[in-house]
Amino acid sequence: MKRIIFIAVILLSAFALSAQEEVVPNKKSTPFYKHELKASLGPSHVSAFWLQDGICHGNVSITYFYRPEKWFWIGGNVVNFWGNRIYYDWREYKADGSFKDFSKSKIKYCTAIAPEIRCSFLNKEGIILYGAFAGGAVWEFGYDTKWEKYPRRIFYYQVTCFGISGNLGENKNFLFGGELGFGRKGIVCLQFGYRF
Secondary structure: OHHHHHHHHHHHHHHHHHOOOOOOOOOOOOOOOOEEEEEEEEEEOOOHHHHOOOOOEEEEEEEEEEEEEOOEEEEEEEEEEEEEEEEEEEEEEOOOOOEEEEEEEEEEEEEEEEEEEEEEEEEOOOEEEEEEEEEEEEEEEOOOOOOOOOOEEEEEEEEEEEEEEEEEOOOOOEEEEEEEEEEOOOOEEEEEEEEO
């Protein structure tokens, strides 16, 4: 885990150094919006209890960023993962020997809250390329079983190796794009949002 965090810090530092772009006089540049709100959707292969069933599950995240420099963002995520449905069947016996069968089901899910930093290495009028790192906590929910007790809290991390964000609209304040990375959020996700 320490190696992953160390590598992420080195990568983000490298992105920050290469983020400076040459200023050309009289050239129209992308508006510098300080705030960004975006939603992401994608498949994920997350958390210990979902790895047991070997199924790819989905996630939805809402992210807010503040951008103090043109190439640097700081913000936070709220990520919600959902998974397979768990079925529980049991039988209860009465004193007279009679019994009744019960059945319940619930979808496994978990919620993550994680701060995130992001550095861009290309800022153009229509496109931004970046890398990012997020780390925080995940709360997993499900029925208690003989082997697992819920809710559980585990560490959340996500390293975005390559992110792309396209700028749309008259003022270039709508965004769409995607991310490739590794961590609990998954390998790939699609996103859309608004800068202001």
